[in-house]
Amino acid sequence: MADLDEQFAKAQVDVKKLTTRPSNDDLLTLYATFKQATAGDASGAKKPGRFDMVGRAKYDAWTKLAGVSSDDAKRRYVATAERLLGR
Structure with missing residues (x-):
């Protein structure tokens, strides 16, 4: 667990x-x-609100992850970061 938290940080x-x-x-x-x-x-x-397009997009992206565990979300974050960093 601590290893995942360290990777996430x-x-x-x-x-x-x-x-x-x-x-x-x-x-x-x-x-x-x-x-x-x-x-x-x-x-x-x-x-x-509907005029806050950026906020709405962020909210919608977040709600699509409903039910995903904290650990799984951390793994997805780390994987995305690694891909962006070219690792």
């Missing part, structure tokens, strides 16, 4: 060092898996 730091901006889909994946890993399901979060 390292991936968060490493993603900030990317020299090129990831695609919007990759950014949404990183956001959604981070939120699912740290906050759980989006059921308690308020859905952004």
Whole structure:
């Protein structure tokens, strides 16, 4: 467990060092898996209004992960980060 938490923490730091901006889909994946890993399901979060397109896209990406465990979300985050970093 601690190993996964360490990988997750390292991936968060490493993603900030990317020299090129990831695609919007990759950014949404990183956001959604981070939120699912740290906050759980989006059921308690308020859905952004229709004029907040960025907030809405982020919320929708997060809600698609409903039911995914924290550990699985961390693994997905790390895998996405590793792919973006070319590892």
